[in-house]
Amino acid sequence: MTRRVYDCQAGCPVESTLQFISGKWKSVILYHLLKEKTCHFGQLHRDLKDCSQRMLALQLHELEQDGLIQKNIYQTKPLSTDYQMTDFGKSLEPVILAMEKWGNSYNQQHSTIEEAEL
């Protein structure tokens, strides 16, 4: 993996997982790739509005180095690239989907509360 941020305790499984997905935007990128199968750089850049171009490139690069995603370059003009999950990346699907499920549930409850407050 690119950077080891956590190692409180050799073998802590949660830390092992975090080594791969703890980057600022990694989980979100993986989520988009999981849903859309293939994404162009520009598309991700539009979707992740608050992620700068530089950050996006960095995160994608780390994900690629960690073997979670694969980059394909097409020598068209202008240049075009896209990204997709590797099999290793896809193995993280349960983690990402668990996050999605919890987030959906939270968003529902939260919007209900907001409506009640109006």
Next chain:
Amino acid sequence: MTRRVYDCQAGCPVESTLQFISGKWKSVILYHLLKEKTCHFGQLHRDLKDCSQRMLALQLHELEQDGLIQKNIYQTKPLSTDYQMTDFGKSLEPVILAMEKWGNSYNQQHSTIEEAEL
């Protein structure tokens, strides 16, 4: 929640989840609390070897403010406190357990490879 780091897109469920667990040590703390039900500050400090006392206090405070964990203070001498998950915090169990499962699987494969390399 204490800080909103992500909001690329209103309603992205993964981002909603990350707002709560994206802190540097939060997932690990939640994992420990999930497994051990109740933890004293010192115990967590020992378990998360590479998390400074200051960081641990900060993360615990944010988790408490977000309503994921509950803090209990005992006016003994010397002072003692412990932490446990709230019901809201427990709702994140599937996410944490998914991380644990993936991490265990990864660790197994990784140790096998290391053995093969010896």
Next chain:
DNA sequence: CAGAATCCCACTCGATACTG
């Protein structure tokens, strides 16, 4: 023991400009 306060350096990360 459990934490708050202060200090301060290293690094993160956004903005901008440039390249193939």
Next chain:
DNA sequence: CAGTATCGAGTGGGATTCTG
């Protein structure tokens, strides 16, 4: 379009010290 290079402000976070 899909990045890389450079720079500078802001902040994360460790070390240390102090309190109840």
